[in-house]
Amino acid sequence: MPxxxxxxxxxxxxxxxxxxxxxxxxxxxxxxANMLRKKVTREYPDVxxxxxxxxxxxxxxxxxxxxxxxxxxxxxxxxxxxxxAIRITPGAIPEGSxxxxxxxxxxxxxxxxxxxxxxxxxxxxxxxxxxxxxxxxTLNGLSRQELVFNKERLYEAGGTLQDQHFKWKKxxxxxxxxxxxx
Amino acid sequence: MDWIxxxxxxxxxxxxxxxxxxxxxxxxxxERKFCGFIQGxxxxxxxxIPILGSIPFFGRLITRMGLFQxxxxxxxxxxxxxxxxxxxxxxxxxxxxxxxxxxxxxxxxVLPFGQMTLADGTIxxxxxxxxxxxxxxxxxxxxxxxxxxxxxxxxxxxxxxxxGGIRASAQMISYxxxxxxxxxxxxxxxxxxxxxxxxxxxxIVVFQQTHWFVYLQPLTALLFLVALFAETNRAPFDMAESExxxxxxxxxxxxxxxxxxxxxxxxxxxxVGSGLFVLLFLGGxxxxxxxPNPWPVGIPGAILSTLWFxxxxxxxxxxxxxxxxxLPRFRYDQVMNLGWKMLxxxxxxxxxxxxxLLATITPVAAQ
Amino acid sequence: MHEIFFYFLVALTALSSLSVVLGRNPVNGAMSMILAxxxxxxxxxxxxxxxxxxxxxxxxxxxxxxxxxxxxxxxDIPATAAYRxxWGTLVAAILSTLTLxxxxxxxxxxxxxxxxxxxxxxxxSNGSGLVFSSxxxxxxxxxxxxxxxxxxxxxILLLVAMVGVIVVSKDLRATNSGKSLPTPPSN
Numbered sequence: 208m209p210x211x212x213x214x215x216x217x218x219x220x221x222x223x224x225x226x227x228x229x230x231x232x233x234x235x236x237x238x239x240a241n242m243l244r245k246k247v248t249r250e251y252p253d254v255x256x257x258x259x260x261x262x263x264x265x266x267x268x269x270x271x272x273x274x275x276x277x278x279x280x281x282x283x284x285x286x287x288x289x290x291x292a293i294r295i296t297p298g299a300i301p302e303g304s305x306x307x308x309x310x311x312x313x314x315x316x317x318x319x320x321x322x323x324x325x326x327x328x329x330x331x332x333x334x335x336x337x338x339x340x341x342x343x344x345t346l347n348g349l350s351r352q353e354l355v356f357n358k359e360r361l362y363e364a365g366g367t368l369q370d371q372h373f374k375w376k377k378x379x380x381x382x383x384x385x386x387x388x389x
Numbered sequence: 390m391d392w393i394x395x396x397x398x399x400x401x402x403x404x405x406x407x408x409x410x411x412x413x414x415x416x417x418x419x420e421r422k423f424c425g426f427i428q429g430x431x432x433x434x435x436x437x438i439p440i441l442g443s444i445p446f447f448g449r450l451i452t453r454m455g456l457f458q459x460x461x462x463x464x465x466x467x468x469x470x471x472x473x474x475x476x477x478x479x480x481x482x483x484x485x486x487x488x489x490x491x492x493x494x495x496x497x498x499v500l501p502f503g504q505m506t507l508a509d510g511t512i513x514x515x516x517x518x519x520x521x522x523x524x525x526x527x528x529x530x531x532x533x534x535x536x537x538x539x540x541x542x543x544x545x546x547x548x549x550x551x552x553g554g555i556r557a558s559a560q561m562i563s564y565x566x567x568x569x570x571x572x573x574x575x576x577x578x579x580x581x582x583x584x585x586x587x588x589x590x591x592x593i594v595v596f597q598q599t600h601w602f603v604y605l606q607p608l609t610a611l612l613f614l615v616a617l618f619a620e621t622n623r624a625p626f627d628m629a630e631s632e633x634x635x636x637x638x639x640x641x642x643x644x645x646x647x648x649x650x651x652x653x654x655x656x657x658x659x660x661v662g663s664g665l666f667v668l669l670f671l672g673g674x675x676x677x678x679x680x681p682n683p684w685p686v687g688i689p690g691a692i693l694s695t696l697w698f699x700x701x702x703x704x705x706x707x708x709x710x711x712x713x714x715x716l717p718r719f720r721y722d723q724v725m726n727l728g729w730k731m732l733x734x735x736x737x738x739x740x741x742x743x744x745x746l747l748a749t750i751t752p753v754a755a756q
Numbered sequence: 757m758h759e760i761f762f763y764f765l766v767a768l769t770a771l772s773s774l775s776v777v778l779g780r781n782p783v784n785g786a787m788s789m790i791l792a793x794x795x796x797x798x799x800x801x802x803x804x805x806x807x808x809x810x811x812x813x814x815x816x817x818x819x820x821x822x823x824x825x826x827x828x829x830x831x832d833i834p835a836t837a838a839y840r841x842x843w844g845t846l847v848a849a850i851l852s853t854l855t856l857x858x859x860x861x862x863x864x865x866x867x868x869x870x871x872x873x874x875x876x877x878x879x880x881s882n883g884s885g886l887v888f889s890s891x892x893x894x895x896x897x898x899x900x901x902x903x904x905x906x907x908x909x910x911x912i913l914l915l916v917a918m919v920g921v922i923v924v925s926k927d928l929r930a931t932n933s934g935k936s937l938p939t940p941p942s943n
């Protein structure tokens with residue numbers, strides 16, 4: 208496009224510009240203004256950063272408000288996990304338990320935090336909304352073994368989350384009222 | 390020989406070295422702190438010493454100011470392993486840091502750091518050696534300062550330090566001329582005909598009781614300042630260690646305390662250079678231009694004026710830091726062009742101008 | 757006290773001068789020469805001529821030797837550069853050394869010379885002033901008064917030398933071929 212090229216002639220520097228002094232003074236002004244401005248440093252361990260919604264931190268297991276563990280050990284997360292960080296040993300819920308109608312719960316649930324890539328696929332795939340990537344983003348330990356989290360630690364980290372569906376509770380109630388859907 | 394006099398002077402010299410070395414340490418912290426401020430950061434503010442740091446108010450204040458960082462940095466240099474690379478020239482490799490540290494410290498003896506008003510109203514400049522060639526002593530020793538850099542660069546036997554050493558020596562040669570020529574007009578102005586003060590710095594300070602040279606001779610001051618930046622190897626003239634193209638320049642192969650000595654000597658150089666600029670152009674220990682000195686009689690006045698001198702010097706050291714984090718480094722050919730094609734002709738023209746001016750004004754003023 | 761300093765400085769100067777002449781490594785030689793110059797400056801200072809001492813360090817140790825070191829490093833002479841014996845050089849060296857040494861010895865031993873030496877101690881004590889003063893103003897008065905003509909002549913000599921260097925270093929015929937080199941951007 209030779210027609211569209213606009214050639215701008217470079218002007219020779221004026222005497223003041225040749226001494227560099229006005230430029231240096233304006234540069235000093237800029238840095239001085241910067242010096243007086245509010246600092247952007249966040250003093251990290253004392254002041255934690257705001258965690259945006261949808262943040263994918265450490266994967267945790269959660270309980271519903273009734274204190275029931277939501278995982279039913281369907282192992283979908285174990286299959287979907289790209290780095291194969293999750294290992295589930297399925298187990299049955301004993302007969303006498305109030306949650307016996309759920310039938311299954313993990314006997315052991317391990318996430319290797321050193322393998323986890325925080326992709327959030329386990330959370331996405333979970334039909335029971337039992338695994339969540341929560342806000343915790345600092346993990347450290349003195350050995351590799353220490354960073355393989357077992358079920359207790361995962362529940363401890365996850366805590367209880369609000370449940371919107373109460374799927375199993377409703378199912379049990381409807382069964383008791385005789386209009387079983389399933 | 391008067392041994393007591395000698396002991397007092399030696400004591401003063403030692404005190405001077407202690408003051409300058411601790412100021413050098415503080416300047417390192419100040420550099421890191423102001424660098425942080427300019428870049429929107431806070432700078433070092435976490436390092437603390439267990440018991441001192443937990444003193445209610447001051448411990449926290451000092452921690453936040455980063456002053457404990459000074460101790461941390463220093464002891465880090467001390468406790469690191471002294472590695473001597475296998476390919477260096479051992480003798481010169483070990484000699485270089487020593488050669489680098491001594492030249493900035495020797496000129497201290499001829500710097501008048503304060504003034505004392507005696508009971509009968511006479512004013513004495515406080516100076517260790519009030520010789521009439523004070524300025525020459527400073528120039529002589531500051532010109533020896535480059536050998537530390539050059540030796541370090543050569544002894545390291547490695548290409549980047551070598552380049553740093555070559556650059557340092559070339560830059561030194563180029564800017565020493567400008568520096569010398571920008572000092573002359575000041576002495577021409579201060580020495581009335583018939584004066585026997587010669588090149589004494591104390592005389593310059595006495596002369597500046599009413600008017601400072603920074604506004605009597607702004608161009609001279611500017612030339613001297615630029616040459617001072619170049620001589621102290623500070624940004625934007627830090628060609629010898631320009632870390633972007635020469636890794637670390639002349640001290641690439643140095644580590645631990647030897648590097649620490651280079652580091653401290655650079656800051657000592659900056660402090661002595663700032664002090665010299667204050668003495669020559671900013672009135673030394675005099676209070677403010679066109680105001681009488683408010684220093685009381687005797688020791689308190691001496692201490693106050695010394696503190697005032699240190700305050701002025703610190704302000705100029707701050708200016709050094711401010712410039713460093715503002716300007717990008719010059720390219721090497723730009724440094725040479727600036728030195729030989731701009732500063733040197735301007736310095737000569739300035740000298741001639743001042744000479745003509747004095748030759749025409751002095752007879753008028755003398756009447 | 758003075759004697760200790762004096763002998764120390766003399767030994768320093770002599771040994772480092774020997775090292776300049778005998779050493780093979782050019783950088784060692786340059787460093788020894790700086791040491792010799794500093795030693796000489798110390799001797800000047802002991803004689804009470806502080807100005808000369810400062811100038812010695814400033815000009816020779818500080819500026820001239822920086823140039824030497826710069827050049828040595830720039831052209832990078834190998835440390836073991838072969839030294840070729842040359843009979844003519846050897847004879848000339850021996851002859852000139854003998855002449856100089858003999859002449860100096862003769863002068864120091866001759867009684868006329870001792871009498872012609874200026875009375876340094878006397879000048880310092882009876883304050884007969886400016887002639888033997890170590891003050892800067894004495895040098896200035898000398899240079900701008902008695903030796904004015906010499907200063908001017910030396911100035912012109914240096915100017916001529918400088919013009920000569922420029923003419924020699926600039927190959928005037930090669931102005932056209934010089935265009936093939938890219939010129940650095942001027943500022």
